[in-house]
Amino acid sequence: MRIAIYHNLPSGGAKRALQELVKGLGPRHHVDVFTLSSADHGFADLRPYVNGHQVMDFQPLPLFRSPWGRLNQLMRMADLLRLQQLTRRLAQTLEQGDYDVAFVQPCQFEVSPSLLSRLQTVPTVYFCQEPLRRVYEPMPARPYNQPRNSWRRRLDRLDPLPGLYHLLLKQADRHNVRQADRVLVNSHFVRRAVDRIYGVEAHVSYLGVDVRQFRPLGLAREKMVLSVGSLTPLKGFDFLIRSLARLPAADRPRLAIASNFQNPPERDYLHQLAAELDVELALLGNVSDQRLVELYNQAQVTVYAPVREPFGLVALESMACGTPVIAVREGGTQETVLHDQTGLLVRRDEREFAEALARLLSNPAQAREYGQAGREHVVRHWSWSRAVSTLEGHLEMAIQSRLQPLGAPQPLHESR
Template identity: 50%
Template sequence: MRMRIAVYHNLHSGGALRTLTEQVRRLSARHDLSLFALATAAPVETEGVKARVFPFHPGPELRRPFGRLNRAARAADLIRLARVNRAVARAIDGGGFDVVLVHPCQFSQAPSLLQHLRTPSVYYCHEPPRRLYEPPIPRPYLRRSSLRGVLDRVDPALRFHRALLRRIDRGATRAATRVLVNSRFTQANVRRIYGVAAHVCRHGVDADRFRPLGLRRDRFVLSVGALTPYKGFDLLIEGLGRLPEAARPPLRLICNYVEPQERAYLENLAQERGVSLEIEVGVSDENLIRAYNRAALVAYTPHREPLGLVPLEAMACETPVVGVDEGGVQETILHGRTGLRVPRDPHALAEAIGDLLEYPERARAMGQAGRRWVLDAWDWEGAVQGLVAHLEEAARTQNTERRTQNAERET
């Protein structure tokens, strides 16, 4: 069945945007698709797709001594954003679409748009917002003074902003006709936080782009992701620091986003542990693929990652992966076949990395098995077929409910 599909997002760059781009590209080949986005959204580079961009920009960040007013300013942003999303919902509802595919918003996670749509909606929840539902990852630079702690507890703007974020995120998620997630791990989190029965709809990997290039492997460890505490790069530095100095490989980080305090913390930690660290920002996909192909291995150490495209992209390039044995990583790395999963412990991580560096034939065999695993289980064709089935079911279910309600009113 050919459908008229509206797609909404307000994502920044990263794995979620790459997933959205592939979905849009492949859905538009078989269905009539229109894209709706805010001006703050990263562009989706897909030919032949109509795009309508709605103006929205958050207010400026205030500096000391007015920093505490930022929470009030961000709450005001959310209120303005809700008005914009109501306008987007009216435009979509007036467009005669069969269903809306909704991706997250960089400001509220679940977009408030979902609460205003009359058109059937499918929300692809990449993950619940951790800052609302999980404690922060400990960092020396996050230690608060006793005075700041007291102020945070009594600051009405801080409490209001956080409460507003939770209300929007929970209300919007529960308003969706159907919620999709990327892993069983995220599925369990969504049920726990929202009380919603989500459906697992896996990502795919473009194995035609992420592929072996026949390049010579260099003796460095690669990791990829936003430079934030959640990505756990400090564990990777600690692990490499426990390898003998003569056998210690350099570490290369490729990041789409950098938190300045986290960068300074990691650079200082690397210097203390004797780890050669290189951080690159804004790397093109082409150079990312070359980096996957040149690395001896990819190490992936995030905290409770919902899925993680990085291990899959690395394996598609025949690069073995060492990852922490938690979160969605348990669903992507086949331990002992396509890579190694280890506990969150620097000694265990060092041992696994050292093993693959010492035995390159084993690493090569794991890389080859990893590409076969991606081709068999993570191809985009199968992923989009599953997505289409969910879109059709959402449209069919809600339209059936409306016909039933109309019939009841008539009687």
């Protein structure tokens, strides 16, 4: 196949997953990448594995500082219009490039890229890592987001710009998703959300783990538990701090959080919360892949409590390293962690989470048993070769759907 890939991804799990998929597609297909200058190209670099890599110039407009910050919604709306113009030009390029299919990734500004609604002759497959959560879901409350005085609260209620920006973003997102020939998701949890929000039938195409990189190293376990993810409210790190605070001080391990992205207000909030509750906290930024593998191997347990996490690659990486996982029983973690086999799944209850953590910390033999089972489970069921093979099937079906007469039955394809 001649495959055109489009992305505007920052560093993080989605970019890492795309790199692994490209590694598998590259040797068997002609793959060209089209991306924007605003994406992170150094992290999980795609260039060594593709035939062509074209970067189009785009940077978001600069934002105003106080007291003009309310005008920033206008700048964000202008960015949406600029992206629509850019993807219109890109669609023309792709349609002249004799591509069999376009594999489209989320955009850090649009979420579902407007390229999906611009392409007319090239079949499109959109990998929806998650819906536009900040529009469709309530966000966790944070003290730093609350207006400090009554006049600001009144202005917030009267200001029409945030609502208008979210309305435009939501309308464009729904339209773009519905234009894709085939929508892929990373879990059955996200598949149900896509059906509910967009009214679109999505197909589960599970991701994988590089078990050669994420592996047991035989390092000594430290009095430390690890969590991984961007420093944002949806990752639930405050819940972990409060859960750890319920353990006796003498038994309480250090909490290390590895993050490629750290939101400064969230970072300060977590530091303050940990200090108030006497929880030793280490916030680690710019963690290399090698260092991340070492951290998984040094931790006694990986603790994971994101809010309705779409997939939960962290759990699989930890299990691949032979480290058990304690996770909140929500979202995609229910599809990756085997309860009482590779780790423990509990309700979002601080007392229950603390009890589960105390159980494993006090029983190293059981923790090792869970870790060994987790490694075996990931090697057997979560390889990238399986993920790439599933993706190839979906790309081929998107091509065939354009070739078949209208109304002709299409073949069924299972993701696992």
